[in-house]
Amino acid sequence: MANKDDQFKKVISHAKEYGYIFPSSEIYDGLSAVYDYAQNGAELKKNIREYWWKAMVQLHDNIVGIDASIFMHPTTWKASGHVDAFNDPMIDNKDSKKRYRADVLVEDYVAKIEAKIDKEVAKAKKRFGDDFDKEQFVSTHPRVVKYTEQANAILKRLGQSLEKEDLADVKALIEELGIADPDTGSKNWTDVKQFNLMFGTKLGASADTAMDLYLRPETAQGIFVNFLNVQKTGRMKIPFGIAQTGKAFRNEIVARQFIFRMREFEQMEMQYFIKPGSQKEWYDYWKEARLKWHLSLGMGKDNYRFHDHEKLAHYADAAADIEFKFPFGFKELEGIHSRTDFDLSQHEEFSNKKLQYFDPEENKSYVPYVLETSIGLDRMFLAVFSNSLQEEELENGTTRTVLKLPAVLAPTKVAILPLVKKAGLPEIAKKIYEDLKWDFNITYDEKDAVGRRYRRQDAAGTPFCVTVDHDTLEDNTVTLRHRDTMEQKRVKIEELRDLVDQEVNIKHWLKKVQ
Ligand code: GAP
Numbered sequence: 001m002a003n004k005d006d007q008f009k010k011v012i013s014h015a016k017e018y019g020y021i022f023p024s025s026e027i028y029d030g031l032s033a034v035y036d037y038a039q040n041g042a043e044l045k046k047n048i049r050e051y052w053w054k055a056m057v058q059l060h061d062n063i064v065g066i067d068a069s070i071f072m073h074p075t076t077w078k079a080s081g082h083v084d085a086f087n088d089p090m091i092d093n094k095d096s097k098k099r100y101r102a103d104v105l106v107e108d109y110v111a112k113i114e115a116k117i118d119k120e121v122a123k124a125k126k127r128f129g130d131d132f133d134k135e136q137f138v139s140t141h142p143r144v145v146k147y148t149e150q151a152n153a154i155l156k157r158l159g160q161s162l163e164k165e166d167l168a169d170v171k172a173l174i175e176e177l178g179i180a181d182p183d184t185g186s187k188n189w190t191d192v193k194q195f196n197l198m199f200g201t202k203l204g205a206s207a208d209t210a211m212d213l214y215l216r217p218e219t220a221q222g223i224f225v226n227f228l229n230v231q232k233t234g235r236m237k238i239p240f241g242i243a244q245t246g247k248a249f250r251n252e253i254v255a256r257q258f259i260f261r262m263r264e265f266e267q268m269e270m271q272y273f274i275k276p277g278s279q280k281e282w283y284d285y286w287k288e289a290r291l292k293w294h295l296s297l298g299m300g301k302d303n304y305r306f307h308d309h310e311k312l313a314h315y316a317d318a319a320a321d322i323e324f325k326f327p328f329g330f331k332e333l334e335g336i337h338s339r340t341d342f343d344l345s346q347h348e349e350f351s352n353k354k355l356q357y358f359d360p361e362e363n364k365s366y367v368p369y370v371l372e373t374s375i376g377l378d379r380m381f382l383a384v385f386s387n388s389l390q391e392e393e394l395e396n397g398t399t400r401t402v403l404k405l406p407a408v409l410a411p412t413k414v415a416i417l418p419l420v421k422k423a424g425l426p427e428i429a430k431k432i433y434e435d436l437k438w439d440f441n442i443t444y445d446e447k448d449a450v451g452r453r454y455r456r457q458d459a460a461g462t463p464f465c466v467t468v469d470h471d472t473l474e475d476n477t478v479t480l481r482h483r484d485t486m487e488q489k490r491v492k493i494e495e496l497r498d499l500v501d502q503e504v505n506i507k508h509w510l511k512k513v514q
Helices: 004-017 039-058 075-079 102-131 134-140 142-163 167-176 220-224 227-233 279-295 342-351 377-388 425-436 450-460 470-475 493-504 506-510
Strands: 021-023 035-037 063-065 087-092 099-101 193-196 200-203 211-214 240-249 264-274 304-308 318-326 329-340 357-359 364-366 369-376 389-393 399-403 414-418 442-444 464-468 477-482 488-492
Touching: 004 021, 004 377, 004 389, 035 039, 039 063, 039 240, 039 264, 039 377, 039 506, 075 342, 087 102, 087 167, 099 102, 102 134, 102 142, 102 167, 102 329, 134 142, 142 167, 220 240, 220 264, 220 342, 220 369, 227 240, 227 264, 264 279, 264 377, 279 304, 279 318, 279 329, 279 369, 304 329, 318 377, 329 342, 329 377, 342 369, 369 377, 377 389, 399 450, 414 425, 414 450, 425 442, 425 464, 425 470, 425 493, 450 464, 464 493, 470 477, 477 493, 488 493, 493 506
Parallel strands: 063 240, 414 442, 414 464
Antiparallel strands: 021 035, 087 099, 087 193, 200 211, 240 264, 264 369, 304 318, 318 329, 329 369, 357 364, 389 399, 464 477, 477 488
């Protein structure tokens, strides 16, 4: 695939063509940055959610899951700090009238410097082959060292300015770097201002009595306000976790890059309640555990990296992102945050209710500290989908488009294909379909030549095709074709269930996480 933009465009069009993601309300020309998950997308999303839920809840006897409401008492958001501090710095371009996140403009500038470093590394790797030592190269090559210092200095200054809320310096930085409107090239900027990201709404029928509410901007607060209910009814002992998946809403200044940044999205969050003072130990533990979960999907170790935060959110004493290499570069996929006792203490203060845990080992009560893991489901979807979409040159000189989704996540596990639509083959194929549908999500396809049907299933991401042919009539065997290798094996019909199960069963995949 040619360049990053082309590759990303291909991801978006493939997602539509193969029934993964549609623009929302498309018959009315769509709604900016809002998308619907289509028939295959809904399955892939559900499978990712299940992969997360099982790893977190089912495999940890001290983590339980809840499903809190999107609407919460409005004081929740005063206590959490979102009313006062859930802002993004925005800047408008006076000529184009377009609005941007000021910090993102600077980060995109830095990403361009990082791309230059990557280019130098790739060139050197090619030149030196097996002898190439990347660490040595990046720490000694003069141009790369200069780029790295430049990128670090810019990020440091941005972090410090945001920390001090020095928005004038953020603007000065944009101007010093000569950053232009990415769409028009204009450098005619307004001042940088803060913009609150919460969506407001009203509860109640009459205008006089209606209560002002917010759509939750994160699922985490539903966990904090239920902390004591869960601890008591579940007889939970510290350390313990509460997990949740659900929708969150943010009025993002710029929602772009497809499903990477949306105004309505889904989070998968887990708050781990711990003894004060043990946060460093659990921070390191969950960083490693979450990376392991990602790596278990086999999407390539080099596609992940940690980014430790310089600028910490108002609630955190340490924070890191797991970044993934999206088609547009490394970006945040998941956050691991050490939130101290900020949230529970705030809710104690605002609600006037004690939110403490009696620790029998210490023989005293305290407000627990919290270690949070927070991942965007839609972002994870984009990571999986974009990484899986590949164009392969075949030995015969042709190319194929293949969606190499991890088999455990693929919406459809098997396609059952009669070689031809006659001679009793469809009847056998339909019988196999009826037998296997109890175990796997499968499909039946008898239209077009079998080669075209294979290509269709490759592009849709189906890991296996089962072909019923004339030999099946003689010996009860079928061809089992593997999507990634295109290898075809003759197997007995009664072996099919086990062979497929070995590759798609969530149990086999999750064992790599433990
Ligand atoms: N409770 C902590 C919290 O919400 P966050 O870093 O703001 O932390 C966590 O969000 C994750 O949610 C991010 O790493 C990202 O994957 C996802 N996320 C955040 N904003 C998003 C958006 N506008 N669209 C899609 N995903 C988003």
